[in-house]
Amino acid sequence: MATNSEVLEAVVSKAKTWLSEVYDEATRNAVKHMLEQEDKTELIDSFYRDLEFGTGGLRGIMGAGSNRMNIYTVGAATQGLSNYLKKEFATLEQIKVAIGYDCRNNSRLFAEKSAEIFAANGIKVYLFEDLRPTPELSFAIRELGCQSGIILTASHNPKEYNGYKAYWEDGSQIVGPHDVNIIQEVQQVNAEDIKFEGDKELIEILGEEMDNKFIEQVKTVSLAPEIIEKYKDLKIVYTPIHGTGVKLIPQALRAFGFENIINVPEQDVVSGDFPTVVSPNPEEPAAMEMAMKKGYEVDADVVMASDPDADRIGVAVKNDKGEFFIINGNQTALLFIYYLVTRMKEKGALEGNEFIVKTIVSTEKIAEIAQKNGIEFFDVYTGFKYIAEVIRENEGTKKYIGGGEESFGFMPADFVRDKDAVSSCALMAEITAWAKDQGKTLFELLKDIYLEYGYSKEKMKYIVRPGKTGADEIQQMMVDFRTNPPKSLGGGLMKTVKDYADLTERNLLSGESKKIDQKITSNVLQFFTEDGTKISVRPSGTEPKIKFYFEVTGQLNSREEFDTVELLAEEKIDAIMQQLNL
Numbered sequence: 320m321a322t323n324s325e326v327l328e329a330v331v332s333k334a335k336t337w338l339s340e341v342y343d344e345a346t347r348n349a350v351k352h353m354l355e356q357e358d359k360t361e362l363i364d365s366f367y368r369d370l371e372f373g374t375g376g377l378r379g380i381m382g383a384g385s386n387r388m389n390i391y392t393v394g395a396a397t398q399g400l401s402n403y404l405k406k407e408f409a410t411l412e413q414i415k416v417a418i419g420y421d422c423r424n425n426s427r428l429f430a431e432k433s434a435e436i437f438a439a440n441g442i443k444v445y446l447f448e449d450l451r452p453t454p455e456l457s458f459a460i461r462e463l464g465c466q467s468g469i470i471l472t473a474s475h476n477p478k479e480y481n482g483y484k485a486y487w488e489d490g491s492q493i494v495g496p497h498d499v500n501i502i503q504e505v506q507q508v509n510a511e512d513i514k515f516e517g518d519k520e521l522i523e524i525l526g527e528e529m530d531n532k533f534i535e536q537v538k539t540v541s542l543a544p545e546i547i548e549k550y551k552d553l554k555i556v557y558t559p560i561h562g563t564g565v566k567l568i569p570q571a572l573r574a575f576g577f578e579n580i581i582n583v584p585e586q587d588v589v590s591g592d593f594p595t596v597v598s599p600n601p602e603e604p605a606a607m608e609m610a611m612k613k614g615y616e617v618d619a620d621v622v623m624a625s626d627p628d629a630d631r632i633g634v635a636v637k638n639d640k641g642e643f644f645i646i647n648g649n650q651t652a653l654l655f656i657y658y659l660v661t662r663m664k665e666k667g668a669l670e671g672n673e674f675i676v677k678t679i680v681s682t683e684k685i686a687e688i689a690q691k692n693g694i695e696f697f698d699v700y701t702g703f704k705y706i707a708e709v710i711r712e713n714e715g716t717k718k719y720i721g722g723g724e725e726s727f728g729f730m731p732a733d734f735v736r737d738k739d740a741v742s743s744c745a746l747m748a749e750i751t752a753w754a755k756d757q758g759k760t761l762f763e764l765l766k767d768i769y770l771e772y773g774y775s776k777e778k779m780k781y782i783v784r785p786g787k788t789g790a791d792e793i794q795q796m797m798v799d800f801r802t803n804p805p806k807s808l809g810g811g812l813m814k815t816v817k818d819y820a821d822l823t824e825r826n827l828l829s830g831e832s833k834k835i836d837q838k839i840t841s842n843v844l845q846f847f848t849e850d851g852t853k854i855s856v857r858p859s860g861t862e863p864k865i866k867f868y869f870e871v872t873g874q875l876n877s878r879e880e881f882d883t884v885e886l887l888a889e890e891k892i893d894a895i896m897q898q899l900n901l
Contacts (some may be wrong), residue, residue, distance in 0.1 A: 326787065327359055330366045341510040342391065349383035364786045371502055378473050378482035378862075381425055388425070388481040390432050393471075396483055397433040399505030400467065400694040401514075403497070405511075408466050415443040417468040417525070421628040422480050422562045423785050424591035426471040433469060438517025443805060448526045450563045452591065452629030454739035455843035456647040457490040457534045458523065461734070462532060464488075472628035475600035476862065477594050487599065491707030491735035530567060533741075536734045537571045540742045542662045543753050547576040550752035554848065558583040558610040560599040561590045562627030564740060571745040581617050583609050594635060601626055601633025606647055611635050611643040621751045623744050629644075630738035631727040634747055636761040649682035649763055649777040649870075652723030655743070656685050656733060657768050658750045659721045660692050669694075674713065676706045676722035679843065680820075680855040680868040685723070688773050694720065694775050700819075701857065707736035723867065725777065742847070761762035766878045774875040776888030777868070793858050793865045796846050798857055800844050807897040809871065811848030819843040825897040854895065867901060874901060 353362040365384025370377050370392050372709040377396050382390045385417045408414050412568055416437055420430035422473075427450075435445045445463055447456070453470050460468040466488045485493045485501065487864050493501065535719060541547070552879045558579055561567040565587050569580050586609060593599045596606045601624040604611075614622040614635065622635035622643055634651050635643045648854035657677060663669050674695040677685045689696035695717065699705035704724040710733050713719070723729035728738035742782050754764040769775075784792045804816050804827075828849075843857040851872035858865050869892045873884045 321479040326367060327363065330359070330363050332360060333366045337383065337385075337510075339510075340482070346383045346389065346391070353383070360786070361834045364855055367787045369506065377485075378480060380475065380479045381481050388473075388483070390429065391510050391513070393429045393483055394432060394436055394515065395486070395508040397436040397469070398508045398513045400469070400485060400501055401437055401442060401879070402503045402508070404442065404467055405440065407497075408528070411466070413443050414441075414467075415445065415463060415465040417445040417447075417456060417459045417463060417465050418470070419447045419451045419453065419454075419459070419468070420471040422450050422589045422591050423471070423473060423627065424478070425481055426591070428471075429471045429481065429483070432515065433471070433700060434522050435519075436514055438519065438521040439514035440517070442521065445525050446522055447525045447529075451472060451530075452563045452567055452625075452741050453484070453737055454630060454735040454741050455529070455567065456535050456576075457735045457737045457739075458536065459488060459529055459751070460488065461490040461736075462529070463861055474628055475598070475602070475626040476633060477598050478591060482823065486737075489707065489711055490704065491711065492704035492737060493707050494704045511734050518687050530570075534567070534574050536732070537742045537745060538574050539734075540732050540746050541749055542659070542666065543749055544576060546752050546756050547749060550755055551576050552579045552736065553577060553748065553752050553755070554617055554623075555751075556581045556583070556610050556614045556617065556619040556622040557872050558586040558607070558613075558624045559629065560586055560596060560601065560624055560626065561593050562599065562608055562625065562629060564625035564629035564744075564860045565589060567741050568625060568629065568744050571741050572599075572748055573782050575745045575749060577748055578803055581613060581619065583613050585609060600647065601631060602645070606646055607633055607635055614643050620755065621748060625740035625744065626727075629740045632729065632740040632743040632747065633727055634761075636765075640761055646761075646765065647777055647779075648723075648725040648727040649684075649775075651727060651747075652725070652729055652767060653679065653682060653684055653688075653730050653768055654710050654750055654761065655721055655723060655746065656688055657764075657772075658746075658753065659731065660688060660694065662753070663720070664692070670718065672716070673720045674709070674717045675720050676709050678702070678705070678724040679845065680866075681723065681725040682775055682777055682870060683853060684768075684772055684775050691772070700839075700843070701726075703730060704739045706730060710736065726772060726777065740818065763878065766875070766881050768882075769875045770878070774873040774884055774888070775870055776873070776885065776892065777870045778889075778892050779866060779868050780896060781866045782901070783860070783862075784866050789863050793863075796865055797842060797844065797858065805898070807849075808846060808848050808854060808898065809852055809891045811850035811852050813846060814849045815845075815847040817843075817845040817847075819845075851889075852895070852899070867896075867899070869895060871895075 420426040456470045468486040473482035624633040675689045676697045846854045853870040855868040
């Protein structure tokens with residue numbers, strides 16, 4: 320392992336290369352300032368590594384440096400991607416890409432620079448005229464027959480961040496082997512290799528026509544138009560939290576047939592500074608506080624939010640006391656899957672070739688719904704690119720019902736190959752109407768799902784460790800869990816350990832070991848106890864975090880027992896967290 324002085328020496332040497340005339344004056348001045356500072360923390364964090372594609376593509380804090388989002392790291396990614404596309408699609412007369420961007424500071428700049436770089440490499444570019452949701456970018460790639468696409472977004476990260484998601488010709492984020500190959504191409508690109516000035520004739524602007532095509536497809540997700548007609552005045556509060564959902568999600572809701580969409584004017588303001596929130600993440604109660612307040616004012620049936628690039632959906636429902644609370648991502652996915660399966664059965668639409676997908680850290684209740692209804696089920700790594708990969712492999716032979724993950728993402732149809740809050744918001748409103756038609760609230764519907772399929776409680780805890788020292792600390796934590804797994808958790812004896820780093824599943828009680836059915840390895844550990852508790856541990860692929868996912872099960876015999884069962888589950892999770900020193 321390199322010493323601190325060796326790391327600093329390498330960082331300084333790397334940073335000095337950014338003082339050349341290849342870089343613009345603002346960048347050179349910023350690097351010079353970091354080099355002159357006595358405290359070298361910022362310099363090290365900015366240069367100790369190059370940004371790489373993770374589960375969410377390229378993502379980082381904006382600023383000067385190889386580990387920062389700027390026109391040079393974005394430019395290198397685009398030049399590397401261009402080089403790879405020209406190799407992969409050498410026989411095509413014209414390679415095409417689509418580019419989208421969100422509300423973040425510099426997103427439009429990075430998008431325009433990328434468009435020019437693609438064009439300079441002879442690649443046809445379809446650039447959205449203004450900010451657009453990520454799912455529409457995925458749709459546009461397929462609709463226009465593109466070979467690739469990118470969107471400039473850092474999803475739900477704080478305002479200091481920006482990011483770059485790269486897509487393949489099926490509208491999915493890039494998976495292996497292309498992801499590794501593109502990284503290799505990017506690593507070979509020096510600043511002087513980036514072709515910043517392209518043929519503007521190769522850049523075509525996308526606008527309302529693509530929006531309308533997308534919304535027409537979103538309408539096909541609806542399974543209950545006659546119920547919507549009965550409850551078209553359902554009170555729906557929606558906030559885009561300053562992001563790209565501001566136009567298309569209300570449009571999608573109206574296209575479904577809903578007429579009473581209530582907005583939060585302060586959060587309809589498009590801004591990369593996210594002025595009304597600390598973090599534009601619908602998972603966090605503070606981000607949905609204004610929308611829930613509006614929900615109380617109008618006595619809303621449901622409150623919904625999307626993150627800045629409108630791929631994640633947050634849903635707040637009323638409990639038995641009339642208080643709004645945010646259901647977690649597992650519960651959101653559970654509602655979607657339960658509704659889609661149940662409604663398709665009601666309509667006689669299940670033909671026997673359907674399948675459902677979830678990520679390995681998400682609730683096992685989704686798997687139980689699939690299994691009890693005789694529907695094929697797939698478990699994949701975190702990231703919708705893996706859900707999209709399953710769809711691609713089964714295209715033409717099997718029918719995709721839906722797929723989701725615990726981090727507030729769901730994909731209810733395969734015309735988009737990524738998380739889709741546009742379709743999901745419209746579908747969640749439909750589920751609310753469907754429940755109301757049965758005399759239920761969404762909360763009561765959720766409890767009824769637990770009554771039918773068994774109760775579970777999920778919680779996620781993350782630890783933030785920024786910079787080089789943080790990355791080392793997270794790595795050591797994973798080593799410690801591998802070498803010393805807990806013997807029991809929450810009073811339940813440890814039964815199974817799954818280590819996706821070597822794809823080994825070990826039964827600690829029998830001593831048996833078998834291979835996990837995944838194509839590639841991943842730095843994820845999972846622990847399962849005899850009493851149904853599941854704990855997953857994984858470092859984030861996009862942020863300086865290590866994440867812990869908890870799921871405990873329980874027995875719910877009636878709606879009235881819910882609060883008691885919920886409290887016992889929370890106490891169990893708290894005890895496990897204490898046991899793990901979290």
